[in-house]
Amino acid sequence: MWGSFSCPLRALQLANQLLVAGVLLLVSGLLGAYGLSAQLSIGSQVAAHSLTIIGPALLKLGYVVRLAAQQQLHGHKEPCCVAA
Known part of the structure; x- marks a missing residue:
């Protein structure tokens, strides 16, 4: 995973995946928690x-x-790594 942060394009791809996962969760x-609380057990509600x-x-x-990946990409005229 640390290799993803060395390349801004890979970090940007990771960030997009984190955003999608966050929205889905x-x-x-x-x-x-609020829509189906009557049908769920207490463990599922927790x-x-x-x-x-x-x-x-x-x-x-x-x-x-x-934001960090876009900041790194802003200074480069060409991509610094292979697109992930």
């Missing part, structure tokens, strides 16, 4: 509520990695 957590914390955390992490 957040939406599924919200549906489970898991769904934890997804409402993990999802936004991945969103924030993906956003910061994306």
Whole structure:
């Protein structure tokens, strides 16, 4: 995974994956925690509520990695590595 951060294009791809994963976890957590709470067991509700914390955390992490990758790419006229 550390090799992804050495190349801005790979870091940008990783950031996009983190953003998508964060949105999916957040939406599924919200549906489970608030939309389907009557049908779920207490353990499933706890898991769904934890997804409402993990999802936004991945969103924030993906956003910061994306900003850092775009900052690195901004200074280069040509791509510095092979597209991932």
